[in-house]
Amino acid sequence: MVTKKSTHFLNKRMYFKISRILIGFACLYSDWRIASLFHTPIFVWLILLSTIALGYQVYAEHIDNYFMGYRLIALVSGLYLAFLTYHISALIVIDFMDIFLHKDLSILALIFSIAITIYGRVHTHTIKTISYTYKTNKLPVGKQYNIVQLSDLHIGEIIDTNYIHHVVCQVNALHPDMIVITGDIFNRTNMRQRKHFYPIFSELRQLQAPDGVFAICGNHDPAMDSSLWQAFLEKSNIVDLNNRSYISKDINLIGRTGLVSYPTRKHLKRLMHSCDYQKPIVILEHDPAGILQAQSQHADLIICGHTHKGQFFPFTYFTRYWYGKDYYYGKHIKNGTCSIVSAGTGYFEIPVRIHTDNEIVKIQLQGLRKD
Incomplete structure (x- = not known):
């Protein structure tokens, strides 16, 4: 498991x-x-x-x-x-x-x-856009809802304002309805580089989506109740969705916290209590290990990061073995739940990408319901 x-x-x-x-x-x-x-x-x-x-x-x-x-x-x-x-x-x-x-x-x-x-x-200077579609009976025929996912930015020593500027420009060109960030915004939990964040604030504030920008913690981020973490999100116009849910006119969005072993992490069943089950239930999860619980609770879609797809060969194969082919990267459907795992928009510590890409993920929800 x-x-x-x-x-x-x-x-x-x-x-x-x-x-x-x-x-x-x-x-x-x-x-x-x-x-x-x-x-x-x-x-x-x-x-x-x-x-x-x-x-x-x-x-x-x-x-x-x-x-x-x-x-x-x-x-x-x-x-x-x-x-x-x-x-x-x-x-x-x-x-x-x-x-x-x-x-x-x-x-x-x-x-x-x-x-x-x-x-x-x-x-590493190339950022690709990867597109997936998810068809659901919980949206009317002809309805399309676009979610853009960023993950594992690892802002810090190497990934800086210029890199984030390029990310923001590419995201806005996709005209998303909603933008989600599935953890590891930062490279270090102590936010050592915080005095250099002011240019980053101005870049992230340029992200444009009618339904907003939402983020959860990853294992490299500060604790979700950290004043520095909260201040960063506020100044960047990003909504903190750790252990919370948000219901828009089209979807339910639920945010998990950190890794699956996070001590104050709420059970998914509890977070789903307030959902409108007539709308798609979309889960944000940093660690793809959480996919199992999403499947057990019959969520419609879960979006993850964390693995980097191994980032560079030969660790690409080690990561695939460790997480399994259904959990380490890409789109998979099991027990009625669609899971999408990103290779990450940035990179961690070793500044190379070999046999993987930095990617922005575009997910288009397509309605099938005949009203």
Whole structure:
């Protein structure tokens, strides 16, 4: 069951400690192999780069304010980890090939790793629009209701005002009836970057939808009762829908909170009490693990994010395995409930997209009821 598996996995702190140790050894090996290709004493400089990259990942959550060069360090750190992933993988392949070819291809592994990392970084500047349709008997024939979903923006060290400006322009060009944000607006729960938010406010206020803009918390956002979170939403003209419901003239909209293990999270059945069952019931959920409960309560549509579709290869396949093909990405219908999981509009920590896209999701509800 995806809920128990995901929660159990995230709570294993030992896993993260072991991972850091293994990554440290991988860095040393990668640096040594690169240094062996050149007749210059660059090993020390590579170790310094590795230390800065890994140190940032470990301590970034504890830094309260920006300092000069902070954004550059965040970018380099993320790109280094992407490069490390591909370099170690490529070294394993070429070392296996060396058994049969008796030829050192280490330089090809280096070139490949640099090239694919650059490609992945460039690809993050593209934001695609993905369209889905959902047909329902709870809307009259000919009625179309357009919802645009943003998810996992991860505003912070790397994703800034310029990126959000492009997102807003693309969203408004779709002329949505309603805009929803399914969590992880921010990259850090401590909102370290809050003093830089004022330009973001002005951009998000430009989002245009007759029925409004609604948001829920993700696991990277502050607590829903945080004064900083509430102030951000208010200044951005975004309605907080955590543990709440909203009934428009066309649909019921219900917002869940954070991950499925969130301690103050209300049960979906309780949130559905005030719904008008003659209208479609649409659930906003950050974690696709919540799809199971939506299906059990016979919701019409549930919209999720969180998985990033793995963000970059090979984690795309690991994510698919972990969540299952019906939960990690895309549109699926099961037990009468339609679920849509976005790959995310932004990206987290590792600033590359390989085998996935940054996406804005357009969902068109089409009526089938003959009045």
